[in-house]
Amino acid sequence: MTAAQIRQQFLDFFASKGHHIVPSAPIVVKNDPTLLFTNAGMNQFKDIFLGNKPAQWPRVADTQKCLRVSGKHNDLEEVGIDTYHHTMFEMLGNWSFGDYFKEEAIAWSWELLTEVYKLPKDRLYVTVFEGDASENLPPDSEALEFWKRHIPEDRILMGNKKDNFWEMGDTGPCGPCTEIHVDCRTDAEKAAVPGKDLVNNDHPQVIEIWNNVFMQFNRMKDRSLVPLPAKHVDTGMGFERLVRVLQNKQSNYDTDVFMPLIHATVKLCGKKYGETEKTDIAFRVIADHIRAICFTIADGQLPANNGAGYVIRRILRRAVRYYFSFLDVKKPLLHELVPALAEEFRTVFPELANQLDFVKKVVFEEENGFLRTLESGLGRLETITASADKTIEGAVAFELYDTYGFPIDLTMLIASEKGFKVDEAGFTAELQKQKDRSRAATKLDMGDWTILDEQPSGIFIGYTELAADAKVLKYRKI
Ligand code: ATP
Ligand code: MG
Ligand code: MG
Numbered sequence: 227m228t229a230a231q232i233r234q235q236f237l238d239f240f241a242s243k244g245h246h247i248v249p250s251a252p253i254v255v256k257n258d259p260t261l262l263f264t265n266a267g268m269n270q271f272k273d274i275f276l277g278n279k280p281a282q283w284p285r286v287a288d289t290q291k292c293l294r295v296s297g298k299h300n301d302l303e304e305v306g307i308d309t310y311h312h313t314m315f316e317m318l319g320n321w322s323f324g325d326y327f328k329e330e331a332i333a334w335s336w337e338l339l340t341e342v343y344k345l346p347k348d349r350l351y352v353t354v355f356e357g358d359a360s361e362n363l364p365p366d367s368e369a370l371e372f373w374k375r376h377i378p379e380d381r382i383l384m385g386n387k388k389d390n391f392w393e394m395g396d397t398g399p400c401g402p403c404t405e406i407h408v409d410c411r412t413d414a415e416k417a418a419v420p421g422k423d424l425v426n427n428d429h430p431q432v433i434e435i436w437n438n439v440f441m442q443f444n445r446m447k448d449r450s451l452v453p454l455p456a457k458h459v460d461t462g463m464g465f466e467r468l469v470r471v472l473q474n475k476q477s478n479y480d481t482d483v484f485m486p487l488i489h490a491t492v493k494l495c496g497k498k499y500g501e502t503e504k505t506d507i508a509f510r511v512i513a514d515h516i517r518a519i520c521f522t523i524a525d526g527q528l529p530a531n532n533g534a535g536y537v538i539r540r541i542l543r544r545a546v547r548y549y550f551s552f553l554d555v556k557k558p559l560l561h562e563l564v565p566a567l568a569e570e571f572r573t574v575f576p577e578l579a580n581q582l583d584f585v586k587k588v589v590f591e592e593e594n595g596f597l598r599t600l601e602s603g604l605g606r607l608e609t610i611t612a613s614a615d616k617t618i619e620g621a622v623a624f625e626l627y628d629t630y631g632f633p634i635d636l637t638m639l640i641a642s643e644k645g646f647k648v649d650e651a652g653f654t655a656e657l658q659k660q661k662d663r664s665r666a667a668t669k670l671d672m673g674d675w676t677i678l679d680e681q682p683s684g685i686f687i688g689y690t691e692l693a694a695d696a697k698v699l700k701y702r703k704i
């Protein structure tokens with residue numbers, strides 16, 4: 227089964243259960259001060275869960291573009307190193323807004339996985355919330371009972387608050403969740419580590435694929451829990467992980483979601499995939515990062531020096547450094563991957579194909595710009611690490627940032643490869659000094675006027691020009 231068919235089957239299944247299929251919300255969040263990027267399928271329904279807005283349909287399903295590179299959910303360090311965490315990924319989801327609850331949600335997850343996708347039942351485990359007395363949270367005995375109808379009890383594991391209680395942020399909707407894990411170990415791997423307690427990162431081939439959240443509470447600023455006006459279901463299944471399981475691969479990157487990008491990179495750099503661990507990590511990181519970069523730009527966020535734009539610039543520079551150092555490519559490469567990506571998603575997320583030339587141009591300009599200083603910056607780092615004593619000082623990290631455009635996490639990544647640490651606090655102090663200096667300068671220039679918000683408010687609806695230097699952004703007032 228191809229990835230496209232797997233995605234379609236998910237949507238068809240929930241449509242057959244009375245769900246309305248909705249489009250993905252943009253990956254860039256413009257109207258929520260608590261969030262930079264969409265990091266879960268439920269984000270676009272937050273107001274419904276809070277009771278601020280009525281639901282248009284009681285049941286919906288979709289595939290949502292998500293990004294987990296900042297804030298509470300930051301998977302950047304895992305990318306390319308493990309086989310199933312990405313920066314940008316699709317989260318398949320089904321929702322009930324005050325309609326069905328635990329019984330149906332559990333039954334349908336089981337039906338889809340075992341009857342439609344035909345996953346062997348003995349490869350699945352589920353987890354259920356065990357409760358947390360310190361926060362007055364009861365165990366989820368309802369979910370436990372419903373699962374017992376489908377799966378032997380010894381495949382149900384009780385999980386703690388960290389893994390089995392879902393919260394959107396410090397405040398907002400929350401509730402217990404039940405997760406489904408798939409055991410992808412080979413027989414030899416199973417024999418080496420017998421036992422069933424292999425969930426949540428205990429073994430790299432036992433992976434979480436689906437989270438069913440039962441939203442019952444709203445977490446207030448003072449940490450108290452208030453019952454929501456109506457109970458809701460919010461589920462999220464990692465699409466790339468599901469494809470990997472169904473295509474019987476040992477890694478998400480070996481599926482037809484990522485291989486077209488890896489093949490395209492192989493062609494461009496002349497190195498082979500599967501030869502050394504170092505180059506393979508570079509191939510995987512690039513295949514991952516290009517997706518995050520392109521979909522974010524296509525949704526209206528240009529790389530920039532601050533805010534959400536800086537997150538994208540950081541990811542892009544990280545990818546550039548991987549091909550520069552490990553694939554021996556010294557000229558812009560990422561922009562050459564944009565057409566393959568746009569083609570792959572032409573029918574699911576057409577916004578990329580529709581803005582192909584523009585996105586390609588922005589990516590090219592960005593990587594070209596960074597390549598001008600990357601080599602000197604790396605040279606500077608070489609000199610420093612040859613003489614310094616296992617720690618890179620804050621002032622030096624700041625110089626790399628300010629003069630060579632090295633984001634702090636890039637300096638830290640390179641430093642750790644060499645067995646060095648970075649004085650992060652020292653770097654932050656230097657950065658603050660620079661901000662204070664430029665604020666003082668701005669005050670002089672602006673007189674009574676102060677810019678409060680550099681981000682335009684409204685909903686991004688497209689670019690009107692294709693040339694990066696002549697672009698005009700369009701926003702609709704909200
Ligand atoms: P994990 O424990 O593997 O980090 P999670 O518990 O943080 O996952 P959830 O917040 O429950 O993930 O999100 C729902 C689903 O989205 C997960 O079950 C998983 O299949 C998928 N998912 C989460 N993070 C990523 C990621 N970084 N890349 C790919 N898929 C992901
Ligand atoms: Mg996680
Ligand atoms: Mg988890």
Ligand code: MG
Pocket residue numbers: 389405434437
């Ligand atoms: Mg989870």
